Amino acid sequence: MKSLAPLCNLLLMIMVSIWTVLLWDPALLALLLALELGLLAVAGQLGKLAKALFGLFMVAMFFAAIQLPFDVAVATAVASGLKMMVMTVAVLLMLATTRLPSLTAALVRQVRIPYEYAFMFTSALRFMPDFIAESHAVREAQVCRGYVHSKNPLKRIVAYAASVEPMVLRAITRSDTMAMSLELRGFGSVNRTFSQQIAFQTRDYLMVGFLALVTAAVIVCR
């Protein structure tokens, strides 16, 4: 998976989602889920995601259970719960095995999404940890000045609002600096190169062939 081209990983995710929409047999869906979990384990991500997967499992069970009172067959309810899991795990699998910068490069070069949009997306991710750290710092500063965090939800909202202003001010100066940095480094030039390895290799073509075969089989078997 890690050795597949980023676009191939994306394609895998999309195709798995399509199969999931088409299939209604709980056994086949369970097989698909088992395959995905196996791949996650191979990628060394299973342990890290165990907690999230368990949560997801509970939600899917709940989703299946609430359908039963509405005269839905048990198999159908289980299948819909499984579908939900398979699709979510497919996304997790893609994110766990593809480096985001490579995915950006693939989307721009191979899918032809404008680089500015792709960049906006990655820079939002880049600044997310900073914003979280800042909001903690602001709230700590509030506590230092004697602010008590109340259990009353209305008061909590007011407290959050008070922490928004310093963060917005900081965000404005920050975005000025970032804009200068982008200008200095020639952002927006027409002929951009990408240093990531995104080209398809033999194994990627093999994977695409395999995906096409399974898709054909799924359609025929329906």
Add this chain to the structure above:
Amino acid sequence: MEAVRFEDFSYQYPKTGQGLDRVTLSVPQGSFTVVTGTNGSGKTTLCLAMTGLVPHFFGGAMSGRVMVEGYNTADRAVADTAANVGLVMEDYESQLVALTVFDEVAFALENAAVPAHLIRDRVLAALESVGLAGLEERELSALSGGQKQRLAVASVLVSRPAILVLDEPTSALDPEGAADLYELIARLNREQGITVVVSEHDLARALPHADSVVVMAAGRVALAGPLNEVLTRMLSEQVYDAAVPSLRRLKAALETEQRQFSAWMTAGEAAAEINACLKSTRRLSLSA
């Protein structure tokens, strides 16, 4: 030849009308120049003017010109001037835009359409020269403040500028971190011949490495020239003289007085006599 030359350059920011006032200044090639002065004296604006961001990014009114390696910054795109001058801004964290260390350093090269197979070696060399070798796959959020600053330096060095400008690089660092950073910059200056300009309100931090000093005051160049000459004039003309480190002041005071001292037997005697000498020049008193 001069790396940077300001020729009667004046500039006003659009909203406040503040900025630079008739700056004439030359930064010799290969020098290590410290720009100092109080808050609001124009240090940052001077740094930005060397990169063309003033006036290109801010707008506002200007007259005179800034020449960087023979090019007039007003006539060139900011990204072109950046091939000659690398800038590390005071808020260096916000200057970083990528998710990983490698992508951050590769960013300017990718934008400049450098062929992909050449990028890797140049990125690794830049990281090596700031002491971040081996961290290329790290995410930015996992770096310390000091590492982020080194990364900002690497991300401009990768374009191989002849001039490196750093705006208040140590304002967020502890004294030890500041000393390390100056070591690094001084090494780039010595070994790679990069002309260095550092703005720094805490003059003492930069002094061990600098060879020339510019003192800004209210948007003007108050003093500029070789280190020792400028330090002496800061004291004698009382320009931002509070920033001169105390041993330098002591030296200057003793030199101007050319006084003979008695044979000191104890530290107390020495301190008393030196203090008496300094009091007579009303410049400083030394605590024993």
